[in-house]
Amino acid sequence: MRQVRRRYMRLRVTSERGYTTEEVAEAVQKVTRHLYGVHGLSNMSPLLIEFDEEKQAGILRCSHTHLRQMRASLAYITSIGESAAAITVERVSGTIRSLRALEKAEP
Secondary structure (H helix, E strand, O other): OOOOEEEEEEEEEEEEEOHHHHHHHHHHHHHHHHHHHHHHHHOOOOOOEEEEEEOOOOEEEEOOOHHHHHHHHHHHOEOOOEEEEEEEEEEEEEEEEEHHHHHHHHO
C-alpha cells in the first residue's frame, strides 16, 4: 500500500475573541462536511495538529491531493460559534518541522 502524502498549513484565526482548540477543530470539520459532504471530509482528512490559544495560530494537516479544497473550506468560515471569525492560511509545507522553525524565527 502506498503511503499517504500530507500537507501542513500554518493558520491564524482573526476575531474579536479567542477560541479554544476544540472550537476551531469543530468549525473546520463542520464547514468541510457542509461544502464537500462526508466523502469529501474523509478524503481531505483534516486534523488540527496543534493550536496556540494565546496567539490564535495553529497547524492543520490534510491530504496533499485536496489542498485546494481545504483552503477553500477555511476561506468559507465566517463565524465560529456565534461570533464572526476568519481563518487565514499563512504558509503550506510538506513537513511540520519547517512550520515550527518558521514560528520560532518570528519575533
